[in-house]
Amino acid sequence: MTNSRSELTQIVVGIVRDPLGLVGLLIVGSIVFCAIFAAWIAPYDPVAMNIQARLEGPSLAHPLGTDQLGRDTFSRVIMGSQVALKVALPAVFGAMFIGLALGMIAGYGPKWLDNLLMLLFDTLRSFPTVMFALAVVALVGPSLQTVVLVVMATSIPTYARVARTQTLSLRNSEFILAERAMGASVFRILGVHMLPNIIGVLAVLAAMDIPTVIALEAGLSFLGLGVKPPTPSWGALLKDGYALIRQTPWLVVGGGLPVILATLGFTFFGETMRDVVDPKLRKQR
Amino acid sequence: MTEVLLEIDNLSVDYETGRGDLKALRNISFSLNKGEIVGIVGESGCGKSTLISSILRLTAPNTRFREGEVRFKGRNLLNISEQDMRSLRGSDISIVFQDPMQTHNPVLTIGRQMLDIQHRSSATKAEKLHRAAEMLSAVGIPDPQARLKQFPHEFSGGMRQRIAIAMALMSEPDLLIADEPTTALDATLEVQIIEHLRSLQQDMNCAVLFISHHLGVIAELCDRVVVMYAGAVVESGDVREIFGNPKHPYTRRLIDCDPGHIKERARVLPTIPGEVPDLANLPKGCIFRERCDQAMPRCTASVPPLQTIAEITGHRAACWLNHEEMAS
Numbered sequence: 085m086t087n088s089r090s091e092l093t094q095i096v097v098g099i100v101r102d103p104l105g106l107v108g109l110l111i112v113g114s115i116v117f118c119a120i121f122a123a124w125i126a127p128y129d130p131v132a133m134n135i136q137a138r139l140e141g142p143s144l145a146h147p148l149g150t151d152q153l154g155r156d157t158f159s160r161v162i163m164g165s166q167v168a169l170k171v172a173l174p175a176v177f178g179a180m181f182i183g184l185a186l187g188m189i190a191g192y193g194p195k196w197l198d199n200l201l202m203l204l205f206d207t208l209r210s211f212p213t214v215m216f217a218l219a220v221v222a223l224v225g226p227s228l229q230t231v232v233l234v235v236m237a238t239s240i241p242t243y244a245r246v247a248r249t250q251t252l253s254l255r256n257s258e259f260i261l262a263e264r265a266m267g268a269s270v271f272r273i274l275g276v277h278m279l280p281n282i283i284g285v286l287a288v289l290a291a292m293d294i295p296t297v298i299a300l301e302a303g304l305s306f307l308g309l310g311v312k313p314p315t316p317s318w319g320a321l322l323k324d325g326y327a328l329i330r331q332t333p334w335l336v337v338g339g340g341l342p343v344i345l346a347t348l349g350f351t352f353f354g355e356t357m358r359d360v361v362d363p364k365l366r367k368q369r
Numbered sequence: 370m371t372e373v374l375l376e377i378d379n380l381s382v383d384y385e386t387g388r389g390d391l392k393a394l395r396n397i398s399f400s401l402n403k404g405e406i407v408g409i410v411g412e413s414g415c416g417k418s419t420l421i422s423s424i425l426r427l428t429a430p431n432t433r434f435r436e437g438e439v440r441f442k443g444r445n446l447l448n449i450s451e452q453d454m455r456s457l458r459g460s461d462i463s464i465v466f467q468d469p470m471q472t473h474n475p476v477l478t479i480g481r482q483m484l485d486i487q488h489r490s491s492a493t494k495a496e497k498l499h500r501a502a503e504m505l506s507a508v509g510i511p512d513p514q515a516r517l518k519q520f521p522h523e524f525s526g527g528m529r530q531r532i533a534i535a536m537a538l539m540s541e542p543d544l545l546i547a548d549e550p551t552t553a554l555d556a557t558l559e560v561q562i563i564e565h566l567r568s569l570q571q572d573m574n575c576a577v578l579f580i581s582h583h584l585g586v587i588a589e590l591c592d593r594v595v596v597m598y599a600g601a602v603v604e605s606g607d608v609r610e611i612f613g614n615p616k617h618p619y620t621r622r623l624i625d626c627d628p629g630h631i632k633e634r635a636r637v638l639p640t641i642p643g644e645v646p647d648l649a650n651l652p653k654g655c656i657f658r659e660r661c662d663q664a665m666p667r668c669t670a671s672v673p674p675l676q677t678i679a680e681i682t683g684h685r686a687a688c689w690l691n692h693e694e695m696a697s
Contacts, residue, residue: 267457
């Protein structure tokens with residue numbers, strides 16, 4: 085029996101026990117570690133140029149070589165993780181919480197409010213993300229905040245829809261009726277009884293959404309719509325590397341590999357978490 | 370001295386549907402005294418659920434209260450504010466539902482849920498947990514301290530229903546509505562649940578409205594019984610009187626159909642032929658007429674009123690046959 089252990093410990097133990105989850109956790113952990121301690125890990129200043137050492141191949145001094153301005157690619161990759169998480173975490177968690185709140189209101193509130201919110205979500209969703217990003221960037225100019233805002237706006241409907249569907253199916257379930265029959269208020273029903281039933285699904289969705297957002301940020305930076313040039317972002321690295329792919333293929337590797345790793349890591353992590361957070365599944369494992 | 374706790378007075382409830390108004394409850398009247406156990410029997414669709422949701426005022430949006438009152442401690446529940454109604458639910462009036470597999474939140478531990486249900490109490494968390502454990506042991510859950518940390522799916526159906534009873538009785542309500550609490554359980558568990566329910570009921574002296582279609586359980590547990598058919602009360606009275614000397618053909622047929630009542634071995638269990646009439650399009654006269662083998666011309670002409678048969682026991686039945694008897 086694992087009764088004495090807290091919920092969180094049980095989830096962590098569950099993830100570590102699964103080999104896929106462990107790999108995911110390690111990758112996610114190292115990306116987060118890199119982002120936090122980037123300034124100490126990076127061997128060189130990521131924006132310091134050195135024209136003498138431009139476009140060097142991998143060596144002991146520069147494990148991933150240098151770019152056309154002589155900047156150390158490895159240092160830029162490390163610093164890039166900061167940008168990736170700075171975009172992905174606020175965007176995903178912001179979208180998750182706003183989507184959760186709106187979705188629960190839509191699912192539990194009156195019909196007209198539900199219709200109104202759904203209309204709003206569908207309208208937002210009908211814009212292709214990149215087109216929407218182009219429009220917003222054209223209006224307010226490229227920056228980290230713009231990317232966060234665009235990603236948030238386009239992913240709120242996804243979370244809201246899931247939260248709404250869950251709320252709808254829960255609101256007619258017998259245990260919610262039982263709660264109402266026992267005199268629980270709307271806030272108690274939503275906060276104490278529905279939220280724990282919905283948050284797990286949304287957390288998994290968020291974990292799997294993080295790589296999408298990282299890739300999206302890379303994509304926008306690649307198109308020159310993301311973070312501004314001197315800031316090292318994985319997308320910007322890819323863009324620089326792409327232009328010089330025939331001379332120095334390692335630049336593309338430097339930009340692409342972390343994106344691939346992040347995608348795999350967060351996906352493994354998310355999938356294992358999905359199986360672990362459900363108390364019913366957990367006991368059977 | 371008996372004191373009336375709940376009084377359903379001439380209650381009629383409609384459901385507004387696309388086919389017209391569905392007359393789910395028609396002129397229901399009965400009362401429940403303090404500390405008394407009253408059973409409600411009737412087949413599916415007779416309006417038992419509508420009755421419960423009307424008492425708790427948790428009805429579907431298309432419900433319309435056409436006439437009548439639901440008086441609880443003298444107050445008409447149908448016209449008090451939603452806030453007042455909510456403060457009654459779970460404190461003065463409690464409910465145990467039919468399916469124990471569905472009545473608990475699957476992602477919260479039993480302890481969390483039992484804490485939450487005491488949200489009105491100002492006791493400390495430790496006191497509330499202590500009370501929860503006390504209630505669990507009162508319904509016969511061994512090792513309650515450890516059990517509080519478990520999730521609903523770690524309990525069997527019978528245990529879950531006992532937990533549901535413990536949760537419903539936690540606030541020491543004056544009225545417990547038990548909506549077929551043993552239907553989803555097997556026979557041995559049924560006996561256990563009934564035993565616990567009765568002993569707790571006696572300890573707390575709470576009144577119980579026990580809804581069931583199991584006549585044996587009703588006979589075992591209840592003081593009085595109300596027989597419902599197609600949204601109306603057809604017979605009510607003392608439980609021994611009703612089962613020993615039923616005055617309505619429907620009650621008689623219902624008792625005949627109870628497998629516990631059948632003495633001889635039969636290939637086919639007896640049933641009542643025919644179907645419950647369409648409540649959106651009620652036939653004229655007595656609602657049971659089309660399925661009744663003793664129907665008379667008078668039954669088609671008008672609806673028989675609920676007539677008192679025995680004053681002392683409060684036996685009442687709605688059948689023209691009794692009028693013949695009394696006349697002769």
